[in-house]
Amino acid sequence: MADLKVNIGRLELKNPVLTASGTFGYGEEFADFIDLNRLGGIIVKGTTLHHREGNAYPRMAETPSGMLNAVGLQNKGVDYFIEHIYPRIKHYDSAIIVNVSGSIVEDYVATAEKLASLDKIPAIELNISCPNVKEGGMAFGTSCPGAKSVISAVRKVYPGSLMVKLSPNVTNIVDIAKVAEDEGADSVSLINTLLGMAVNAETRRPVLSTITGGLSGPAIKPVALRMVWQVYNAVKIPIIGLGGIMNATDAIEFFLAGATAIQIGTANFIDPQVTIKVIDGVNEYLDRHNIKSVKELTGSLIV
Amino acid sequence: MADLKVNIGRLELKNPVLTASGTFGYGEEFADFIDLNRLGGIIVKGTTLHHREGNAYPRMAETPSGMLNAVGLQNKGVDYFIEHIYPRIKHYDSAIIVNVSGSIVEDYVATAEKLASLDKIPAIELNISCPNVKEGGMAFGTSCPGAKSVISAVRKVYPGSLMVKLSPNVTNIVDIAKVAEDEGADSVSLINTLLGMAVNAETRRPVLSTITGGLSGPAIKPVALRMVWQVYNAVKIPIIGLGGIMNATDAIEFFLAGATAIQIGTANFIDPQVTIKVIDGVNEYLDRHNIKSVKELTGSLIV
Amino acid sequence: MKKYIQDLQVVNKMILSKEYYLLELSSNQPLPEVLPGQFAEVEITGSDTTFLRRPLSVHDVDYDKNTISFLVQIVGKATKHLANIEVGKTLNVIFPLGKGFELINNSENALLIGGGCGIAPLLYLARHLKKQGVKVSTLIGVRRSSQLIELDNYKKYGEVLITTEDGSEGTKGYVVNHPVFENLKQFKKIYTCGPEVMMKAIAKRANEAGVDCEVSLENMMACGIGACLCCVTETTEGNKCVCTEGPVFNIHNLKWQI
Amino acid sequence: MKKYIQDLQVVNKMILSKEYYLLELSSNQPLPEVLPGQFAEVEITGSDTTFLRRPLSVHDVDYDKNTISFLVQIVGKATKHLANIEVGKTLNVIFPLGKGFELINNSENALLIGGGCGIAPLLYLARHLKKQGVKVSTLIGVRRSSQLIELDNYKKYGEVLITTEDGSEGTKGYVVNHPVFENLKQFKKIYTCGPEVMMKAIAKRANEAGVDCEVSLENMMACGIGACLCCVTETTEGNKCVCTEGPVFNIHNLKWQI
Numbered sequence A, B: 001m002a003d004l005k006v007n008i009g010r011l012e013l014k015n016p017v018l019t020a021s022g023t024f025g026y027g028e029e030f031a032d033f034i035d036l037n038r039l040g041g042i043i044v045k046g047t048t049l050h051h052r053e054g055n056a057y058p059r060m061a062e063t064p065s066g067m068l069n070a071v072g073l074q075n076k077g078v079d080y081f082i083e084h085i086y087p088r089i090k091h092y093d094s095a096i097i098v099n100v101s102g103s104i105v106e107d108y109v110a111t112a113e114k115l116a117s118l119d120k121i122p123a124i125e126l127n128i129s130c131p132n133v134k135e136g137g138m139a140f141g142t143s144c145p146g147a148k149s150v151i152s153a154v155r156k157v158y159p160g161s162l163m164v165k166l167s168p169n170v171t172n173i174v175d176i177a178k179v180a181e182d183e184g185a186d187s188v189s190l191i192n193t194l195l196g197m198a199v200n201a202e203t204r205r206p207v208l209s210t211i212t213g214g215l216s217g218p219a220i221k222p223v224a225l226r227m228v229w230q231v232y233n234a235v236k237i238p239i240i241g242l243g244g245i246m247n248a249t250d251a252i253e254f255f256l257a258g259a260t261a262i263q264i265g266t267a268n269f270i271d272p273q274v275t276i277k278v279i280d281g282v283n284e285y286l287d288r289h290n291i292k293s294v295k296e297l298t299g300s301l302i303v
Numbered sequence C, D: 001m002k003k004y005i006q007d008l009q010v011v012n013k014m015i016l017s018k019e020y021y022l023l024e025l026s027s028n029q030p031l032p033e034v035l036p037g038q039f040a041e042v043e044i045t046g047s048d049t050t051f052l053r054r055p056l057s058v059h060d061v062d063y064d065k066n067t068i069s070f071l072v073q074i075v076g077k078a079t080k081h082l083a084n085i086e087v088g089k090t091l092n093v094i095f096p097l098g099k100g101f102e103l104i105n106n107s108e109n110a111l112l113i114g115g116g117c118g119i120a121p122l123l124y125l126a127r128h129l130k131k132q133g134v135k136v137s138t139l140i141g142v143r144r145s146s147q148l149i150e151l152d153n154y155k156k157y158g159e160v161l162i163t164t165e166d167g168s169e170g171t172k173g174y175v176v177n178h179p180v181f182e183n184l185k186q187f188k189k190i191y192t193c194g195p196e197v198m199m200k201a202i203a204k205r206a207n208e209a210g211v212d213c214e215v216s217l218e219n220m221m222a223c224g225i226g227a228c229l230c231c232v233t234e235t236t237e238g239n240k241c242v243c244t245e246g247p248v249f250n251i252h253n254l255k256w257q258i
């Protein structure tokens, strides 16, 4: 049994496998399938200051080795989370991280402040990269000044571990990652979904109500790996890698490219037990290769 | 039998199906499998001013619903093309378009000038988006000033139909498309490959000699469709859409999103007869939907 | 209700017509309780182009044989691929999912209306209703008579009414053209599943007649377990997931313009 | 040579060991001429994760039966998937591809060396050489004796020499440890296919002994027909496509450090 512990800044995770926001509900949805206490962390649904209804149906399209979604951050708002959901999930022996979204900087700040008061939420993930909302969201993540404004404002009010989730829909993701580092983020997570679109040739209509949506799943893995590698070579803060991870081998690829931990998103839909299989598989890989700690893998690509 | 003719500026194609550069050799490689005269157009290999050996092997990695390549523009240079290859292929009853690449503006210009003298080359495709070469290439395609410099310089010396091939590795592809339009391009083609990476978990090495490479195939179709749609809503010049087209339905999706013609790349590797099947399938679709001309499809998405 | 993920074995495959087939799957553990109207998420392996699982309504459960069956209509790649599965192979299935129909009681009348493959969840419902002592009428609407399948099964639980669009059997027209709609009040409740336009037409008539009506929706699903929020429908209380709050909804809770 | 794209039918499948199997495919048209050392690109359908075709060497051709056969080693997803294909099914195959081995003539000696699955193209080569009157010796190198397959077939065309890494049969060690390497000059030519490190070791020895040597490369291929330029190897004349200029190369044309 290898050592699976990793450190994301001051935050220690018992293993490097987290669930990706928006793909794992609040964890509870998977309680019938896996022991949630085994997870390194659970990143819950995108949470905003106020209740959001999200986008109109249809919100989903299957694509080659992937899917598009246009959920648009449907959630009941941070107060509802604190009052009703947090009490139900805070006992999990797994880091509970809240993914925070907003349309204006003030919303991010207010949401982060509220979450800062919660004992059992050691970190938030700042979603500056959601492609599915009209205002804000991705706009913050696709320009350096935009990213700077929201990260620095949140950093001022949020003392916990601050993870910034980057958008892949940029010319140079390294620039944004550096801004995150400079503004005091404890880690960056990447990638969010690629902006995509699906068309129904027979009805001659877009498949999604929003026309475009976010592409996830194995189709985007090569892009995600590349970005993790680029960012790893440019910043010092830990990287949480994600995008299309379906099994332990995929996870290892992300570690080698520079990730300290990984998140699993879309794969949960196909196999609700995938997270546990990845944890076991990573352990098996380390043992087989005689590697004592998963930390040794990070960025250890032989080039 | 519907009318399959389309116009790319002054250039008329007998049908909207072309082959993508770098995936169809000089056409001859497919002569045993299809009647090349049936194609709307053949876009030949990336051609540079001087001979290029390309990147070291390995140059290819299979990925979920796609592949990465790192060929790096291996070709014998434009003079060799003109002297040895052009005479062999010029008789095809199909528009022969040369994909032009370079590291500096002067190379693009010199190559375009040489090609301008060839009777049977009605158009060139300016590749400002190749992710597989160190200098130039993609750099021109990922910034407006870069794009402007090469397009305007080539436009001055090239009187034929000028197609500019856009990189998807940008924050806003519309900006670059507008530059192309403003600088007098007759059309834009999109997308080139997404920058990606593959890792071999067992050997702990990158799969490609260049570490990163260009992602193509169905995996990228949603991104390509989205970009075609965005550009269609922003420029007036015709769009040639490509990225992951495997069959006639995919092609129709691109037409609906705004493409006047399409290119087929990676699919040729899996089925060397795919181009003909797409031509026949588009025709069948038009007949079934009682649409007289494929032109009517362009941008006709019902939103 | 606890959800299970199991490899179920195909013990029977019946090709019912060019479009429809029935899969009967058995578990090596005793099947859990499954309610009428619930569904399953079936993994599709070996299809080059299918990525996600596919939701299928529970068509029937035979606790004696410990089997669960699905009635499938070929509409695209996954349903076509699944049609070729061989007896003996296994399918990975997550079930039972969603909330089922709300049953009514003794000696009342229920009208079940299925359009096309929408009949799938109605057989198991009819079985349960009959057990409760309800008098069941099942109205099946199809394009042409060749699409009528499994009538004998439905007849076990009550009368079967038919409409065909081309008039080749039963009443000519859509389901709402059937004479039974002239006296809807005889029914305590209408249960329906099928194309949305059909269900909306029925909902309108049920509403006018003041008859309670439940519809089973077939929204696009990615996860089937409430995790992705892709499958929502607008309800009086905002967007609700069809996979967890449905697939069955009372029409009064939906925001349909009827 | 003209290339064909055809749906070939699996008429025979032989599982030779845990790792190896043989597929015999028949065409409904007369098979074209296929040269030893040429290969085919086989489409892999029904595998969730395989996207591209896979190159396989022609193992043998039987013009009487109008069949072509492939010897396949399970190394990953496609080769594993293909192992489950059933007799009667068809595979879409592009063939014959590449340039084959250059044959030598009458009453000369040839040494054929196959490492692991590298023996695949050597059977058909041995058959052709024997027909030319060449005396064939085939040296087969594997890890352990359980990996030795099809020896009788190779014996039909000449003597068979063996090395195993664990010494469980033949000479213990790598192929270059076989005593035959002490007298390489007896051979007019060496033909080899297998892991690159093995072929390089052989090339070095052949070079030292002044014996002509051809190697068959297995570079990663996307198209197999010279269209993608992915499969190149460095030659004295620059990068050349293994799929069109090879897969067989004379070592003097390669830039190997030997």
Ligand SMILES: Cc1cc2nc3c(=O)[nH]c(=O)nc-3n(C[C@H](O)[C@H](O)[C@H](O)COP(=O)(O)OP(=O)(O)OC[C@H]3O[C@@H](n4cnc5c(N)ncnc54)[C@H](O)[C@@H]3O)c2cc1C
Binding pocket: A062, C039, C050, C052, C053, C054, C055, C056, C057, C058, C070, C071, C072, C073, C074, C075, C076, C077, C078, C079, C080, C117, C120, C121, C217, C218, C219, C220, C221, C222, C247
């Ligand atoms: C709760 C529920 C119960 C269902 N019960 C049955 C049933 O008992 N029998 C039956 O034949 N069909 C049933 N369906 C519909 C069935 O899920 C679709 O026909 C099937 O997913 C089509 O897959 P495909 O690959 O063949 O089609 P595709 O080629 O993928 O698409 C064709 C159409 O199928 C539908 N579809 C595709 N993917 C999904 C998805 N992930 N979720 C929902 N719909 C999708 C869409 O309407 C799409 O336009 C049910 C759907 C739901 C949501």
Ligand SMILES: Cc1cc2nc3c(=O)[nH]c(=O)nc-3n(C[C@H](O)[C@H](O)[C@H](O)COP(=O)(O)OP(=O)(O)OC[C@H]3O[C@@H](n4cnc5c(N)ncnc54)[C@H](O)[C@@H]3O)c2cc1C
Binding pocket: B062, D039, D050, D052, D053, D054, D055, D056, D057, D058, D070, D071, D072, D073, D074, D075, D076, D077, D078, D079, D080, D117, D120, D121, D217, D218, D219, D220, D221, D222, D247
């Ligand atoms: C000209 C030629 C002839 C060959 N002849 C034979 C033969 O007769 N019998 C046999 O068993 N094998 C042969 N091979 C090797 C065979 O192509 C690979 O073993 C096969 O492609 C592996 O596919 P996979 O999905 O099982 O493995 P994967 O899981 O995809 O990868 C495992 C390894 O297989 C190789 N490989 C994967 N994809 C390709 C590709 N597209 N092209 C080349 N290699 C690839 C790579 O080395 C890779 O690391 C030949 C290869 C070439 C180029």
Ligand SMILES: Cc1cc2nc3c(=O)[nH]c(=O)nc-3n(C[C@H](O)[C@H](O)[C@H](O)COP(=O)(O)O)c2cc1C
Binding pocket: A020, A021, A022, A023, A045, A046, A047, A069, A071, A073, A099, A127, A130, A165, A191, A192, A193, A215, A216, A217, A218, A220, A242, A243, A244, A245, A263, A264, A265, A266, A267, C228, C229, C230
């Ligand atoms: C249905 C769905 C909803 C998502 N919602 C969110 C969200 O609320 N916040 C966020 O930061 N990312 C969200 N994402 C993005 C994922 O967290 C993840 O970045 C992306 O899906 C890539 O990883 P994957 O390929 O493993 O799914 C969502 C993705 C999906 C598929």
Ligand SMILES: Cc1cc2nc3c(=O)[nH]c(=O)nc-3n(C[C@H](O)[C@H](O)[C@H](O)COP(=O)(O)O)c2cc1C
Binding pocket: B020, B021, B022, B023, B045, B046, B047, B069, B071, B073, B099, B127, B130, B165, B191, B192, B193, B215, B216, B217, B218, B220, B242, B243, B244, B245, B263, B264, B265, B266, B267, D228, D229, D230
């Ligand atoms: C092996 C390979 C080589 C390529 N070479 C070139 C090239 O020389 N010039 C160019 O503009 N695009 C090149 N491309 C990109 C394709 O023309 C096309 O833009 C891309 O592959 C997306 O289309 P597809 O998904 O249909 O393949 C190449 C792609 C591949 C796969």
Ligand code: FES
Binding pocket: C220, C221, C222, C223, C224, C225, C226, C227, C228, C229, C230, C231, C232, C241, C242, C243, C244
């Ligand atoms: S399908 Fe995922 S929430 Fe309903």
Ligand code: FES
Binding pocket: D220, D221, D222, D223, D224, D225, D226, D227, D228, D229, D230, D231, D232, D241, D242, D243, D244
């Ligand atoms: S595999 Fe494409 S050129 Fe050789």
